[in-house]
Amino acid sequence: MDSMKADMRDEPQTDFIYCSAAVTEVLKFGPCKLHSGHKVLFLIIPGNPGVVGFYRTFMQTLHSMYEYQYPVWAVSHAGHCAPPATMDMVEDASAAEADVFGLNGQIEHKLAFIRKHVPRETSLVLVGHSIGCYIILEMMKRNPELKTLKAVMLFPTIERMSQSPQGKVMTPVLCHMRYIAYLPLFLLSLLPETLKAGLIKLAFGGINSLDHTVIQPTVGLLSGDCAANAMYMGGQEMRKVLERDNITIKNNLEKLIFYYGATDHWCPVQYYHDIRQDFPQGDFRLCENGFRHAFVLDAGRQVAKMVVEWIRGALRT
Template sequence: MQIEWATINQVPTKVLTWGKTLQEAKDHIGENLNYIVCICGNPGIPDAYIEFLDEIHRRTNNVVWILSHAGHSVNNVTDMPLYEENKELYELEGQIKHKANFIEEYIPKNAKIILIGHSVGAYIILRLLQVPSIQSKVTKIYLLFPTIEYIGDSPSGKLFMRFVRRIFSIILLLASLFNILPVMIQTFILHIYLKVSDMPSYLLEPIRNFVQPFVLKVVLNMALQEMLQIRERDNKILIDNRKKIKIYYGAKDEWCPLINYYNIMKDIPDIDAKVCDKGYNHSFVLKSSLPMAALISNWMKEQ
């Protein structure tokens, strides 16, 4: 795995690559390869997906790339366009443009693309399919725990709108106070949090990145845009691409309730959708990365 930084739609962006770096892809533009591109949920911190994508690369031997959402992974805050003056770069529509620009600039023209979208990443993928030059290269799409309709009406969406949005300023204040602490104390607190939450230790640095005030502001405001903008499901784009799409719903998902599965099967009976019977959570990368990677890889091999 390589860690790279690329400026995409004006925003310095973290990209993790397996199999080929961004430059190697440009140098071997004539090769007809499959590129697996994963679009994160929110927060869009690619480090949280390392174990998941490392296993997919090992099992499929395809090129695998994942990029952060704009402003969700930061190397140096001073290099980032100011949020207040550049909201269009960081909110939901800007994130969609950000991913489209990345694919158009870095994926070789003759390559085939397999897209994996987690949570709001699934919605972003459906929007990307409206771009003909991208849609024509996509051979398969996996939408995992997809928030592609009425996310604001989900149980977690209602909690966000009724409570979390009202305390944005308090959350940002607490983040600022945390970042004043010495690194040793920050690390101790995060170790305790990971231990109590039964999450792997490699998530410590991604979480430290997440609690930077700049990142939190971008994450929370993007989430608010999701609640307000993701409403009626785009059946046309799903129907037009249904032979490429496989959807995986959670059996108990507070962001994407099971009724969404029944509704889509009623509206598009021949779409390939499945309900998880293994107990994986919406945030599967926290505890179920390896079995989810095995599942997705097996689907790829079958097709």
């Protein structure tokens, strides 16, 4: 009976809402609505593509390891999720005016989500992945009143993105050639779901311990404009994520934990050494487990267990 209860608590709810006038998917483990009695919320800010389904195993592990006492939510990037049949990608013209699918728009989108859906009394444990880390730093900069207990930065792309090994390859693609990719993406979107899933399994075939919960979210990404919106945001990342924001890092150093990959082509090990040199008092960790930048593909559970250990003390205070 107890295991049945645990299983039910491990079942998340998915909500589709409009936030900043753009369709947004919110994956929720634990309570679906927060009130002032909820002391802490874990909020996941994804990488790009900002698809919350990729983080399901990671979130489920966080939720269960804290014995289901803290809600764990993830908010998608605006326009990176296929809307249900009853919703359009945008609610009205204000989404285009605010460039909500661009990098700045996505930062404002997360702040708007917190203002509307998180009580002021609730403290936040922010967990960012990749560009989600840059977004978190910007959120802390733009709203210093944000009640952040800890901000965990996983594989952080917070500087010199276009100069990284992967950035040098992807910058021309995302900034100058992305329109060429739109036709094949459109054609892929017309395929039956089962065929899409088969192609994705084939593409992921080289990953021995693949987390199969990522298959369906990837299928969703190939529907409609989601992948195009992700590429548009990626182009802006290459142009805008340049210098590291040392002022915001310094102002929040005691709240920040950074975890760098040892073989991460988006933020090479040199970036880890540079930031450690600039902030010798900071909490900077280098992966010793060989996890890939896209850790959600095969190591969501293991990374979640590490995060639990890192911040256990902060939740006791």
